[in-house]
Amino acid sequence: MVNIKTSFLADIKSMLFTARQKAYAAVNSAMVEVYWNIGKRIFEEEQLGKERADYGTFLIKELARHLTKEFGKGFDERELRRMRQFYQLFPIRDALRPELSWTHYRIILRVDSPTARQYYLIETAEQSWSTRQLERNINTLYYERILSTSNKREALLAEQKMEKTKPDDVIKNPYVLEFLGLEWPTGYSESEIESAIITNLQSFLLELGKGFSFVGRQYRIKTDTKVFFIDMVFYNYILKCFVLIDLKIKGPHTSGYWADGYVCSDV
Secondary structure: OOOOOHHHHHHHHHHHHHHHHHHHHHHHHHHHHHHHHHHHHHHHHHHHOOOOOOHHHHHHHHHHHHHHHHHOOOOOHHHHHHHHHHHHHOOOHHHOOOOOOHHHHHHHOOOOOHHHHHHHHHHHHHHOOOHHHHHHHHHOOHHHHHHOOOOHHHHHHHHHOOOOOOHHHHOOOOOOOHHHOOOOOOOOOHHHHHHHHHHOHHHHHHHHOOOEEEEEEEEEEEOOOOEEEEEEEEEEOOOOEEEEEOOOOOOOOOOOOOOOOEEEEEO
16 A cells, blocks of 8 residues: 655645635625625615605515525525615625625624724734634724724724834723633632633734734843843734733732733834
8 A cells, every 4th residue: 555645645635625715715705795785685675665664674574585485594584684784884895805704794783883893894804803703802892992092093093004003002901801711709810810811822812902922921031130020921013012911910809800011112
């Protein structure tokens, strides 16, 4: 029996994986487009019957009945209303992001603020957020926590354009660390919280935001007179600086987990 080369097998597997990903992306993009078109067509038909106050409700109800009978689940009244809303909130088809799935858009449709919707749309596409990551960021007020810093909207635009920004423009306040899975309040030590963060490093980097990479923990820094050990050190390529995190327990009555003690050092 002749064994095939590992590199050869890896190449074939890579080709198949890439082809499947492209096929999935193509189907996904086609479905998003057709849902947008359905929403547009429903909206236009409703306008033709606008003299009847209940026409919209009647139209969607009847359409859902016919489509469900013909195509099965996925076309109930709620979903058809969501498609109509999709068209109304994103009326320019060419502005849709092909990287996003219908599930991504369904989650974004829940956001009331047009500015916040646009921010989540751009960030999800550019940062390749999964639907789970997107939903978690919306639920933890990711956008609002960035806006709580100085320069607010201008900072977001600058971040998206990759322009030089100030530390307060990128660093959120506060940071929400519910993914650590630690019950609160308890007597966890700073080292235990640090270990939990390292264990969930990918989630922590997503919570930190754009441009962060992990450098090390208990990082030794020496001055002329003293040696310091920094709990965690990150680098941010947007700010072009190191971000130093020194974990502190605020007290037994503090609720939630907050990453505290940020210092930024230019390089």
